[in-house]
Every structure is written in C-alpha cells, then in structure tokens.
Amino acid sequence: MTHIVFSDYRNPAAEQAYEIAWDFLDRTGAIRDEFEACVFLAQRITGMVEEGQTNRIRMANRAISQYQHHVRESDPLIRNGGRRAGQR
Numbered sequence: 001m002t003h004i005v006f007s008d009y010r011n012p013a014a015e016q017a018y019e020i021a022w023d024f025l026d027r028t029g030a031i032r033d034e035f036e037a038c039v040f041l042a043q044r045i046t047g048m049v050e051e052g053q054t055n056r057i058r059m060a061n062r063a064i065s066q067y068q069h070h071v072r073e074s075d076p077l078i079r080n081g082g083r084r085a086g087q088r
Contacts, residue, residue, distance in 0.1 A: 006018040006019075006038065006041065006042045006045070010049055011049045011053075011054060013054055013055065013056035013059065014045050014046070014048075014049050014056075014059065016056040016060075017045050017048075017056040017057075017059035017060040017063065018041055018042065018045050018060075018063070020056065020057070020060035021041050021045070021059075021060040021063040021064045021067070022037070022038075022041060024060070024064055025037065025041075025064060025067060030067070030068060030071060032071060037067065040066075040067055040070060041063050041067060044062070044063045044066050044067070045059055045063050048062065048063075
C-alpha cells in the first residue's frame, strides 16, 4: 500500500494523529480506498484542529471511529446501488 502523508502547520499533533489513525486502519485492513481514506482522515483531523483539539491520541481515536462508522454506513449504499434499505 502506498502511504499518503498529511501535515497541518497549525498543530504538529495533527500529523501524528493522522499517522496513528492511518497505521491502525491499515493494520486492521479497514482502508478500502487509500485516497478516500486519506481525504477522510485529513478532513476530520483538520476539523478537530479548527475546534481547538491538541491531543493527538484523542484526535486519532476520534478519526478512526468516524472512519469506521463511515465505512459501515456506506457499505449498504454500495450493495443497494446507492439506495438506502427499503427504497426503490
């Protein structure tokens, strides 16, 4: 797998949080699409920096949880051709 790098000049902990989240998701096989995961994690961690977060572990754990939730929520949409269950 290619490793995509993220950096946020405003908060060095953001880069560390991204690395922690990426490594965890990669090791567990949760990354479906590298580019999608990169963008997702970068957006979520950037948002946390904008909220004033500075704890790299908290940011990483939150980003991991949000990505896992995103994958669980989007899988049924993929299986149903973009429709939520029960829709035609």
